[in-house]
Amino acid sequence: MPIYTCTTAEETLRPGTKGELAAEITRIHAEINHVPPAYVNVVFSELPQDSVYVGGQPGAPLLISGWARRGHPQEETTRLALELSAAASRITAIPERRILVVIEDSPARSAVEAGQVLPDPGQEKEWLNRHEA
Secondary structure, three states: OOEEEEEEEOOOOOOOHHHHHHHHHHHHHHHHHOOOHHHOEEEEEEEOHHHOEEOOEEOOOEEEEEEEEOOOOHHHHHHHHHHHHHHHHHHHOOOHHHEEEEEEEEOHHHOEEOOEEOOOOOOHHHHHHHHHO
8 A cells, every 4th residue: 555665866775775675664664554564565766877966966865755545643654754764774874864755645545456445544454354355
C-alpha cells in the first residue's frame, strides 16, 4: 500500500545499499503503521548527475518521498519521517543534512491495489478477509 520513492543522482548509493535501505524502510513503516511488511513498496530512481540540483547548484541529496493512507496519527507520521531519515543516513553514509524525507497522504479510497480500493488505516484485516474469500 505505501509507496516510497528514493531519488538520487547516479552513483550516489554504493552497491548493495538499495536492498538494505529498502528493507529498513519496510521494517520502519510496518512497525510504526502496524501493517504487514508485504504491503510496503520501495522504488529507486537514479537520475543523471546533471539532473539533480540543490539551491540551484548540482547536488547529491537523497530524497525520500512516501505516500500513505490518510488517518495515521500525526505523531506517528513525524516519528516515521525522523526514523527514515536517521536510517537512510546510517545505511547510505549520506549526512542527514543532505536527506529530505516527505510523507504525503490522501484518503485510502483515492488508491486502488490489486483492483481493490484500499482500506482505511486500522481496517486492513477486514479488508483482507473480504478480498481473500
